[in-house]
Amino acid sequence: MRRHSLERRIVSPLAGIAAGFALASLLAIVVATAVARPSTAVPGAVFDATHLPPLLTLPGERVRLVYDVHCAPDGIEDPERGCAAQGVVHIRSGANGQFRALPLEPSSADGIRQLTATVPEKIAADSEGFEYYAELRGADDGERLLVPGGGADAPHRSLPLLDPTDADLGRHVFGEARRGTRILEAPWGEGPASVGLEPGRTFPAIGATAFDVDENGSVLVLDEAHRRALRWNRDGMGPATVALSISGRLADIALGDDGSIYVLESVAAPARTPVVRRFDAAGRALGVVETAERGPAQLRIGPNGPVVLQRPSHQWMPVGETNSPIEPREQRRKARAGRPVRSGGEVVVLRRDGGILAALVSNGKVQRSWNVASDTPLGEVQLAEPIGRRLLLIVRTFTDSADEFVVLVLDRNGIVTQFSTPTDEWAEAAPLTRFRIAGSRLYRLGSDSSGVFVDRYDPGAS
Amino acid sequence: MSTRHSFVVGLAFGIGLVMAGSAAGYHTRFIADNCNSAPPTPTPFITREGSATVALRARYEGYQWAGGCWNDNDRDDSPNDPHEDPGTGGEGGDCSGFTFKVWRESLVTSDAGFEQWGMLRNVHGPYTAAAFKAGTGAPNVTVSKASLVKMDALASDGHIGLIYATNPDGTDQIIEAKGEDYGTNIWTRAYRGNSSYTGVRRTGWSP
Numbered sequence: 001m002r003r004h005s006l007e008r009r010i011v012s013p014l015a016g017i018a019a020g021f022a023l024a025s026l027l028a029i030v031v032a033t034a035v036a037r038p039s040t041a042v043p044g045a046v047f048d049a050t051h052l053p054p055l056l057t058l059p060g061e062r063v064r065l066v067y068d069v070h071c072a073p074d075g076i077e078d079p080e081r082g083c084a085a086q087g088v089v090h091i092r093s094g095a096n097g098q099f100r101a102l103p104l105e106p107s108s109a110d111g112i113r114q115l116t117a118t119v120p121e122k123i124a125a126d127s128e129g130f131e132y133y134a135e136l137r138g139a140d141d142g143e144r145l146l147v148p149g150g151g152a153d154a155p156h157r158s159l160p161l162l163d164p165t166d167a168d169l170g171r172h173v174f175g176e177a178r179r180g181t182r183i184l185e186a187p188w189g190e191g192p193a194s195v196g197l198e199p200g201r202t203f204p205a206i207g208a209t210a211f212d213v214d215e216n217g218s219v220l221v222l223d224e225a226h227r228r229a230l231r232w233n234r235d236g237m238g239p240a241t242v243a244l245s246i247s248g249r250l251a252d253i254a255l256g257d258d259g260s261i262y263v264l265e266s267v268a269a270p271a272r273t274p275v276v277r278r279f280d281a282a283g284r285a286l287g288v289v290e291t292a293e294r295g296p297a298q299l300r301i302g303p304n305g306p307v308v309l310q311r312p313s314h315q316w317m318p319v320g321e322t323n324s325p326i327e328p329r330e331q332r333r334k335a336r337a338g339r340p341v342r343s344g345g346e347v348v349v350l351r352r353d354g355g356i357l358a359a360l361v362s363n364g365k366v367q368r369s370w371n372v373a374s375d376t377p378l379g380e381v382q383l384a385e386p387i388g389r390r391l392l393l394i395v396r397t398f399t400d401s402a403d404e405f406v407v408l409v410l411d412r413n414g415i416v417t418q419f420s421t422p423t424d425e426w427a428e429a430a431p432l433t434r435f436r437i438a439g440s441r442l443y444r445l446g447s448d449s450s451g452v453f454v455d456r457y458d459p460g461a462s
Numbered sequence: 463m464s465t466r467h468s469f470v471v472g473l474a475f476g477i478g479l480v481m482a483g484s485a486a487g488y489h490t491r492f493i494a495d496n497c498n499s500a501p502p503t504p505t506p507f508i509t510r511e512g513s514a515t516v517a518l519r520a521r522y523e524g525y526q527w528a529g530g531c532w533n534d535n536d537r538d539d540s541p542n543d544p545h546e547d548p549g550t551g552g553e554g555g556d557c558s559g560f561t562f563k564v565w566r567e568s569l570v571t572s573d574a575g576f577e578q579w580g581m582l583r584n585v586h587g588p589y590t591a592a593a594f595k596a597g598t599g600a601p602n603v604t605v606s607k608a609s610l611v612k613m614d615a616l617a618s619d620g621h622i623g624l625i626y627a628t629n630p631d632g633t634d635q636i637i638e639a640k641g642e643d644y645g646t647n648i649w650t651r652a653y654r655g656n657s658s659y660t661g662v663r664r665t666g667w668s669p
Contacts, residue, residue: 203620351632379655
């Protein structure tokens with residue numbers, strides 16, 4: 001009996017090791033075979049379109065709708081063997097009534113195939129603006145593409161600025177930026193109060209890609225590399241850690257009015273679109289919803305819940321209401337040109353050559369608008385937020401060797417406040433996450449080689 | 463320790479042994495099994511439109527440091543490649559290899575001509591992102607960032623991406639091979655105004 005027991009003690013683990021070895025090897029072979037399966041060299045069809053919508057126009061402007069259309073046939077690798085796409089624009093004055101079809105004419109610019117249409121003068125001059133969507137077809141296989149994807153249910157909207165307030169920034173003077181008051185900082189690293197940099201060969205480094213501030217002044221910094229957020233209270237005490245079940249890649253973050261934490265991820269699973277995840281204040285997962293389009297760019301909180309700026313439509317779409325997710329089809333149907341703001345209404349922004357057009361919109365009508373001109377090139381609009389009847393507008397200005405953010409407070413008469421801040425972007429963050437406003441305070445996320453920080457400004461003081 | 467317990471412990475040990483061995487020698491066979499070294503086809507007529515097609519076919523196909531071979535099945539056939547390793551044999555280009563192939567450049571840096579590389583031709587080309595940023599090579603020049611158009615590039619010392627579209631908020635849609643955890647895709651980026659990025663143009667396009 002004792003001898004049998006001893007044999008079993010020896011034989012059983014050995015048998016286990018052998019079985020484990022065999023099982024894992026079999027699995028490895030199956031996986032390797034699947035990965036190594038030769039792939040086809042046959043290229044698929046290409047059919048994609050980009051369009052920069054004239055969200056806002058000035059009086060008397062000729063409005064031309066331009067669609068860059070990329071179309072290549074299935075099975076032919078020669079990229080110069082494109083296919084001739086065609087299409088129509090369905091357009092109407094204002095936001096009601098029948099759409100009428102406007103043929104799109106083939107054209108090209110810089111070697112890019114385009115379909116274009118000039119908006120009839122009567123429609124372009126309508127005081128309520130116009131709505132439109134394009135229906136494009138690849139000539140070879142008849143594939144149909146709606147731009148924007150919501151078609152007649154959620155067309156693009158263009159609004160005229162009948163009497164915009166002019167604001168001329170002139171030529172920007174670099175080197176006079178304000179640093180603000182440093183309210184928190186955290187070093188790069190692995191500790192509980194440190195912020196992580198994403199692994200891999202990324203230059204510049206990627207880390208702390210977004211932040212948000214609640215109405216009490218508590219700051220939440222997304223530490224996506226560690227799959228968590230760090231929270232500092234209004235007195236700068238912290239950070240407390242909030243573990244989040246996220247992908248660990250570049251993302252945006254927004255705090256809901258009920259304390260919910262929303263995270264917009266930027267990388268999707270194969271054949272899917274990116275997701276917005278919802279967590280409670282302690283980090284417990286409450287839900288997840290896919291975005292309607294492939295390239296969501298920005299996450300904010302609207303009057304009824306989280307809203308996402310989506311690409312390629314450039315439309316704002318709600319992804320949740322009263323704590324319930326909104327599915328992609330419904331997101332698309334509820335798409336808007338402007339960002340719905342918590343105080344009601346929408347803010348619409350269009351950066352174009354030489355400046356920015358901005359409007360506060362309510363019930364589909366422009367309430368106030370601005371035409372901001374600049375002799376120095378302007379980059380992305382980081383923030384456009386109504387403060388009462390004023391507008392806080394933050395835009396990057398740049399040359400080929402320098403860049404700063406310009407903070408503007410605009411009112412009916414023009415510029416009330418203007419100052420600039422450094423960009424401080426040693427590590428890459430999500431593209432439109434550098435500023436947040438809470439109450440009357442402005443907060444800026446920055447980083448340098450030692451870590452991440454948040455500076456606070458009072459935009460009321462010039 | 464019971465017999466069953468001993469067996470389970472042994473089983474786990476065996477699986478662990480194999481997994482550790484696999485991880486140490488991990489590489490995919492994507493390049494070995496799929497890619498080729500076929501010569502490029504010189505071609506006198508190359509448009510930005512055609513380069514957009516090359517780029518769109520690389521979309522969703524993954525990222526491989528120092529790589530430059532992909533198919534067009536809209537998925538990364540070698541996902542989860544280890545980071546920091548140019549020899550893992552996976553699908554996709556890195557940022558500069560992707561740009562080289564999309565811009566259809568020559569391996570000879572003094573040659574500004576156009577050469578069409580097949581998707582499955584494994585080629586990275588002679589340029590790093592920093593070299594593109596400096597305008598190195600006969601076909602490449604630096605240009606003002608404010609003047610960039612579709613299929614021009616924005617390059618830093620460590621990364622390069624191609625402009626696919628401009629957005630109403632002043633950002634750009636950039637098509638780029640971003641990294642192992644990101645693959646190759648189109649994302650909204652604010653590279654244009656960022657002073658660490660320079661505008662780069664491939665010259666000689668057909669109208």
